[in-house]
Amino acid sequence: MTASGEHIKALVRNHAAGDDAAFYAVALQVAAKAARQGHGTLANELKRVIEGARSQPVASKVTxxxxxxxxxxxxxxxxxxxxxxxxxxxxxxxxxxxxxxxxxxxxxxxxxxxxxxxxxxxxxxxxxxxxxxxxxxxxxxxxxxxxxxxxxxxxxxxxxxxxxxxxxxxxxxxxxxxxxxxxxxxxxxxxxxxxxxxxxxxxxxxxxxxxxxxxxxxxxxxxxxxxxxxxxxxxxxxxxxxxxYELPDGAQASEVMKTRLGPMGRGIRWAAVQAQASGLSHAELVKAAETAAKQAILRGEKQVTVADLTEALQERRAAGSE
CATH class of the missing domain: 3.40.50.300 (P-loop containing nucleotide triphosphate hydrolases)
Known part of the structure; x- marks a missing residue:
């Protein structure tokens, strides 16, 4: 038998716990054991099934x-x-x-x-x-x-x-x-x-x-x-x-905007915009980053400037004070 009793118990426990990562890890151990025992075809089939299940969208798994x-x-x-x-x-x-x-x-x-x-x-x-x-x-x-x-x-x-x-x-x-x-x-x-x-x-x-x-x-x-x-x-x-939950501090505010901007935020001196970000929520910071990014794109540029971000943050602050 390819799967040991311990493997089977671990699979059942992880399935019941909803821990997909651990479930797939044990399943791969079973595939590796099959390969070591000379069951190459079975091992390859198990790996294909595991990879297919991993890539399946969550939406297709729910009832x-x-x-x-x-x-x-x-x-x-x-x-x-x-x-x-x-x-x-x-x-x-x-x-x-x-x-x-x-x-x-x-x-x-x-x-x-x-x-x-x-x-x-x-x-x-x-x-x-x-x-x-x-x-x-x-x-x-x-x-x-x-x-x-x-x-x-x-x-x-x-x-x-x-x-x-x-x-x-x-x-x-x-x-x-x-x-x-x-x-x-x-x-x-x-x-x-x-x-x-x-x-x-x-x-x-x-x-x-x-x-x-x-x-x-x-x-x-x-x-x-x-x-x-x-x-x-x-x-x-x-x-x-x-x-x-609290409003983000300066470092967290920079991280929120940096994450939303991705490559478009490269080169930003984050210390230069933290003062404008103070007091804004995570959601407002995301909106400001998006506004700045769109301004850069409409100019035909691939990166946001400090001026773009500062202006967008000031707009969010003004909107919130109305």
Missing amino acids: AIARPRGDLADLVTAAFPNVSLRDLVGPPQLKDAIARVLHEQRQRQALSEHGFAPAHRLLLEGPPGTGKTMTAAVIAHELALPLLTIRLDSLLSKYLGETASKLRAVFDAAASQRAVYLFDEFDALGGHRSGNDVGEARRILNSFLIFLEQANAESIVVAATNHRSILDHALFRRFDVAIR
């Missing part, structure tokens, strides 16, 4: 939940992000927190065997445009899962009076289909119950707290908010991890 129907059709939008953890710019402690969540999810079966659940309820809070939504996309991509965004505006306006039942439909989907479920602008749902005179709104939040408490650890529920101060305090203890 019909990516096309929400029924109760979810008007509430959920699906995406298959292609952004990795290394693309996220932020302080080391933020990236470490996300890496820990990913590691626990990839090893969720091992944790379950000892009576523990992986971190699967995340609260992301901080100013707009600082990477909260991108973090949900990173988690989805790294775990090869679809990202399902719940449209809270529809939930709270179109379905007022039956919101709790719609929330239940979302959490039922989370229990049956492994995915990342993002509740963006969560403060619309999670405001202080004591400050809300509408009984229906209080019932909605109470329902969410119950559903969140009972949420299946197979899926990841992410709530993103710009306004921590208005969130009901009962929410915080229901989340496994709370991550705080």
Whole structure:
């Protein structure tokens, strides 16, 4: 037999944990063992299958939940992000927190065997445009899962009076289909119950707290908010991890723009633009870099100048102050 018992157990564990990289690594070990045993044809076939599976788009691997129907059709939008953890710019402690969540999810079966659940309820809070939504996309991509965004505006306006039942439909989907479920602008749902005179709104939040408490650890529920101060305090203890986002410092701002500009940013003296970047969010910095790049392209040039970037940053700052 080409695959040893240890190989087979490792394949099963990695498949169950959703760790594709480890799964393929073990599969390649099986192929290498086959080659050493003189089974060259089998080894080559295994390698072709592995490479083919690796190159298969994530979108083709997910099930019909990516096309929400029924109760979810008007509430959920699906995406298959292609952004990795290394693309996220932020302080080391933020990236470490996300890496820990990913590691626990990839090893969720091992944790379950000892009576523990992986971190699967995340609260992301901080100013707009600082990477909260991108973090949900990173988690989805790294775990090869679809990202399902719940449209809270529809939930709270179109379905007022039956919101709790719609929330239940979302959490039922989370229990049956492994995915990342993002509740963006969560403060619309999670405001202080004591400050809300509408009984229906209080019932909605109470329902969410119950559903969140009972949420299946197979899926990841992410709530993103710009306004921590208005969130009901009962929410915080229901989340496994709370991550705080801040506006980027000078070095991070330069990294955000450098990443977006790519080769067009070569030659930029980043220290010369950091002062203009101060106080802008990640999203605003990306927009400024794009504006500068388009200006250079329209002039027929292949590189952005400091003047291009400075002007674009000043425009973003002026737009934000209006």
